[in-house]
Amino acid sequence: MTRIxxxxxxxxxxxxxxxxRAQATGVLFRRLGWVTERLTRDERDDVERQLEFWYSNGxxxxxxxxxxxxxxxxxxxxxxxxxxRPxxxxxxxxxxxxxxxxxAAMSQVHEPPRRGQTFEAWFANRRKQAREEGGYxxxxxxxxxxxxxxxxxxxxAAARRPDPVARVREAERRRSAALESLRPAGSAAPVVPPPAETRATPRMVASFAGRQAVAAQSPAVQRIVERLRAENRGPSPAEKAVLRNAVRDAHHHAGLGSLAAASAEVTDDAGELTPQARQIRDLLARATDDRLPVDAAVRLLLTGPESAGDHTMR
Structure with a gap:
């Protein structure tokens, strides 16, 4: 379909x-000088319903x-x-x-004061005029x-287009050559150690799993989720607020537990740990094993230390 x-x-x-209809309404608003009108959603729906009725009547x-x-x-x-208002x-x-x-019926209207046409008829007439005038x-x-x-x-054109990777490498080579030219004669080039390998550690996985597990084990969250499942409905605004606050509090306690568990692991002195800290310490103990399979790491993220222990035993 042709669009303009x-x-x-x-x-x-x-x-x-x-x-x-949206394009025609835009034209009408511009001709009436209503472009800067600020309409509420109800006012906009009212205008669209009215105009849709008159558009449908020609x-x-x-x-x-x-x-x-x-x-x-x-x-x-x-x-x-x-x-x-409009x-x-x-x-x-x-x-x-x-x-x-x-x-006459209640919805019957007078004939339009100016006869309209379909977009296809207007477009065909425009092309005909352009052909007659030599502009099409x-x-x-x-x-x-x-x-x-x-x-x-x-x-x-594709052969002449420079490869972006080759262009970056050439710029690095020229920069290195310029720096080499500034070194005094006879001096040895400094030995640059290779960059250390960085990757996501099991500690990060365990910390995130602890946050998820603590939030899922919140009594307020469990009560509301069970109620919503039993009643087969979505949460009300009040329940959403309770869920949001419970998840925020659980994340806060999980963050404190992560700090306590990490400190206890470094000093080898568990001390008095909160339930969240003990849970996250168990997660850390299991997740620091590099032999942990991928499916066990995923289950660890979703369900917490109990499931991770089951997988590591396998």
Whole structure:
């Protein structure tokens, strides 16, 4: 389907789908000077419902502009006041365009003051005018020689395009050469130790697993989750607040427990540890084994030390 920019949408076209209605409404708002209007969600829905009704009855933006300015008999309508909201303005001005005959239905309206057209008809007419004026040319298809020339041009352009990795390496080589030229003659090059290997350690896995396990074992969290499962519903705003506070408190206690467990592991003196610290210390003891399988590490993240102990025993 052909699409055009919103600002180029013709005011004589009756929109047919949601996208076209949005473009037509944008044109109407610009013509009425409502671009800077700040509407609430309810006001926006009210305006869209009203305009959708008139669009479905064959009114285009031009027809609506005429209808809010004059009545079917030709009498002028009063302009919008400062206190009127866009939805109220449209409702009061377009109310005179309902058919008030005795035999007419309540939703029956007068004929649009300006006849609209479909987007396809407008687009076909525009192309016809462009052809007649010589401003439109149908793009010609390339033959075999043209396709071959296009492929060769793309290969040449790709060959001349510098490789980003090679460009970075060449810049590093030139920088190293420039620094080497600044060294005094006869001095030996300094020995640069290789960079230390850095990776995620099992301690990080254990600390994160402790946070997750402490949050999952919070009594408030367990009570609310069991209630939601039993009633098969989502949490209410009050329950969301309780869950959020419980998870935040659990993360805080888990952070303190991580510090206590790490200190006890370094000094080999467990001392008086909180339940969270003991739990995280168990996680640290099991996760520091580099032979821990991947599936056991994943289960450790999800369920805590009990499951990790089961996997390590295997």
């Amino acid at each position: 920019p919103d600002r180029e949408w013709p005011a004589t076209v009756v929109p047919g789908d949601e996208h076209e 009114y285009c933006p031009d027809a609506l502009l005429i209808a809010v300015s004059a009545l079917p008999g030709g009498d002028r309508q009063r302009p919008r006041t400062a206190a009127e 939805g109220d303005f449209l409702r009061s001005r377009l109310n005179g365009w309902f058919d008030d005959d005795a035999g 040319r149908r793009p010609s298809r390339l033959g075999g020689a043209g396709e071959q020339a296009r492929a060769q041009a793309r290969e040449i």
